[in-house]
Amino acid sequence: MGTTQLDTVPEPKYWHLKTVLTDALDSEFAVGEILPNERELAARFGVARATLRQALEQLELEGRLQRRRGVGTTVAPPRVGVAVGDAEHSWPGAGADSWQPVDSVLAAPPAAVARLLGTAADAVVHTVRRTRGNHGQPVAAELLYVPADSVPSLTAIGALTGAGRARAVLRELQRLDLEGQDRSVELGSARADDAKQLDRLPGSPVLLVTTRYYANGRTVAVAVATYRADTCKLTFGDSGMQLLAG
Amino acid sequence: MGTTQLDTVPEPKYWHLKTVLTDALDSEFAVGEILPNERELAARFGVARATLRQALEQLELEGRLQRRRGVGTTVAPPRVGVAVGDAEHSWPGAGADSWQPVDSVLAAPPAAVARLLGTAADAVVHTVRRTRGNHGQPVAAELLYVPADSVPSLTAIGALTGAGRARAVLRELQRLDLEGQDRSVELGSARADDAKQLDRLPGSPVLLVTTRYYANGRTVAVAVATYRADTCKLTFGDSGMQLLAG
DNA sequence: CAGTGGTCTAGACCACATC
């Protein structure tokens, strides 16, 4: 007789709290405004602080809130769209993009990267670090892995350090004939060094964008970019989008 | 004298725990194996259960673990690559894809979708629900929003229900001349209904893929797909990738 | 039924930012 499921499972408190807070954020708070502190919010809703925090955590995950230790919890602005596939098949650092080279060293990449590159697990490769900003805020940190034999004409690099060395590697890469590239996006948590560059705590959720560059019939470079998941919305596709995107 | 930063900040316990567990997963456990239960693991490491759970949570976020209430915590298989941009510019449901239409109703879309479609906030649109599976496991749930005037020749739909109705809407859409599309990817948390379809708890982390379809010089449809963030790695780009991907 | 993970509490102390 079609009893629609009423008096069904009791909704968890933190889940209900989340909806209440979401509505409040929509109607009563302006972007950038500081919320009451966690102890007061918990008291106001009659829950333990840990429960309140569980709700805040989800809201931060959804990009609605921003929490900073020692400061407070603020209402986050809508996520910024960050173009990831704006130009089809282009080398990193080509033209004027929003990336900034930081430095470069020779180091053994993580096992997963070595597998993609087809190099031995302990082989060292050029490792270029870049960061990407948006309106003054850091949004991404990237490590680009380039085996030495991908850029054979790169010589006399020993004398270079820092950003200069990073630029030298990118320059050599751009001389190759890019045959293709592909990407994957997955969820991860920020490693300690990336977290510092992104101004977040270690372990905060990030979007990992892995790009593989093909030339000469093989994989010549792999880039792993770490985007702040709380503030970023990655955009792909036709250039027309950014103009219309809300 | 180059004192490398020793006795620096005390690493949080859950962070250290995560590292230890990660190493253990790499060396001592096989995919699918069941870990000791949380109370025992906590005791074994000499921490409170809540602290242990904080570490497990992150590992689940990274796709290393899978936790199921009433069952236990198991070692997760590597993330499956799910093609999102495999075919350039194609209508949903065109050809043989891994999506399965579920049903379709007329309903008012969320405000954010209405904004993308350029419809009034309370205007109803065709809302098609589809699900996507991979090796028998559900990986994504999608809601496709199609304003009625995007498919003017769609008539006599009132008699249809369920999957048949969903297919009818998709069929009409495919008759249009697709001019372009673009996508965005962001982090979200699963709504209650999506969570049920994905066999997850409400609030679990998901990747939201928003696709916008252009035809006749305007946005004719918007799709919001919800992918399980714990098990999915979204792949874009050249078709050659999937063959080589590890 | 017993055992699992999920939720919740009421405290405590710590790291950090700001004044």
Added chain:
DNA sequence: ATGTGGTCTAGACCACTGG
């Protein structure tokens, strides 16, 4: 020095799965 969010504890009970 004060106030914030971040970490941690030791418990309790609930919801779910499986034999």
